[in-house]
Amino acid sequence: MEIPLIDFDEAVKKLTNTSYPHQNFYIAMYSSWLGGITLNPNLMLIPIDDHMVHRGDGVFEVFKCINGNIYQLDAHFKRLKNSLNKLQLTPPYPLEKIKQIVIKTVKVSGQKNCVIRLYISRGPGDFSPKPEKSIGPQLYVVITKLVPLEERKRTIGCSLKISRVPSKGPFFAAIKSCNYLQNVLMELECTQLGVDYVVNTTEQGKIGEGPTENFALITKDKRFLTPSFDHILKGTTILRAIHFAKEMVKVGLLKGVTSCNLYVEDFKKAEEILVFGTTIDVLPITTFEGNLVGNGKPGKFYKLFFEKFIEDQTKNKEVLTPVL
Numbered sequence: 001m002e003i004p005l006i007d008f009d010e011a012v013k014k015l016t017n018t019s020y021p022h023q024n025f026y027i028a029m030y031s032s033w034l035g036g037i038t039l040n041p042n043l044m045l046i047p048i049d050d051h052m053v054h055r056g057d058g059v060f061e062v063f064k065c066i067n068g069n070i071y072q073l074d075a076h077f078k079r080l081k082n083s084l085n086k087l088q089l090t091p092p093y094p095l096e097k098i099k100q101i102v103i104k105t106v107k108v109s110g111q112k113n114c115v116i117r118l119y120i121s122r123g124p125g126d127f128s129p130k131p132e133k134s135i136g137p138q139l140y141v142v143i144t145k146l147v148p149l150e151e152r153k154r155t156i157g158c159s160l161k162i163s164r165v166p167s168k169g170p171f172f173a174a175i176k177s178c179n180y181l182q183n184v185l186m187e188l189e190c191t192q193l194g195v196d197y198v199v200n201t202t203e204q205g206k207i208g209e210g211p212t213e214n215f216a217l218i219t220k221d222k223r224f225l226t227p228s229f230d231h232i233l234k235g236t237t238i239l240r241a242i243h244f245a246k247e248m249v250k251v252g253l254l255k256g257v258t259s260c261n262l263y264v265e266d267f268k269k270a271e272e273i274l275v276f277g278t279t280i281d282v283l284p285i286t287t288f289e290g291n292l293v294g295n296g297k298p299g300k301f302y303k304l305f306f307e308k309f310i311e312d313q314t315k316n317k318e319v320l321t322p323v324l
């Protein structure tokens with residue numbers, strides 16, 4: 001079998017002449033490895049020996065820009081700092097400088113509504129798992145288009161089943177690392193099971209999290225409950241939802257807000273089940289394990305939380321960072 005030997009010029013030609021549909025959504029990328037921002041999707045690459053590639057040794061955050069304002073930038077950077085500390089990974093620049101790089105990359109992209117994907121890796125150098133073999137940490141910031149949500153997920157609701165993929169242990173669950181193999185397998189399950197979302201459980205049967213989402217339920221006596229955060233990642237969106245829920249308690253819409261151990265039976269008895277995430281904000285779960293949740297339609301509290309997020313993202317200057 002003949003395998004061609006490719007020289008530099010042929011490789012560049014191949015890169016610049018290759019395209020695929022997903023690249024239409026890739027707008028801009030800052031790369032510390034390249035030393036700047038590129039608008040060419042074919043150049044949005046990282047070295048194969050970057051420890052983030054061959055070991056998952058890196059951390060990431062995904063947040064969004066709405067109407068020219070980055071939503072919850074500080075909250076995402078607070079979690080980013082926690083992940084970096086747990087991995088003993090020093091970023092290539094101070095976090096405040098990285099914030100400015102994020103803002104500048106969004107500006108260059110020209111997108112008022114987009115998704116921002118931030119990665120900090122251990123960096124390239126050697127294929128061993130030894131961190132000290134890297135030549136230094138790297139920063140990658142990718143701006144992609146914000147894909148519209150399927151309308152039926154809001155009007156009809158979403159389906160949820162229990163995942164067969166085991167949950168992460170408490171230490172790794174609290175780190176938003178680039179090792180997302182369990183999350184990938186959960187997404188695969190969604191396709192195989194024909195549902196919108198799955199949620200994992202611990203060995204003790206405690207409800208955990210989705211592939212990239214957090215869950216909460218409304219009890220029949222109007223309490224807002226989330227799974228305990230000792231074995232799941234604290235999503236910035238559900239933390240914001242807890243803030244909204246506490247406001248609802250003050251005005252008498254809810255009777256309480258609690259994070260506690262929840263089990264499958266608790267979800268089966270819920271009046272509403274809600275799913276939270278960066279790009280979806282909040283969605284209603286209307287079937288759980290094939291059975292209707294409540295009356296099988298998006299409920300009152302789903303609508304209240306959705307309205308709160310829309311208001312937050314358009315009017316609340318405390319959680320909005322202007323870009324354009």
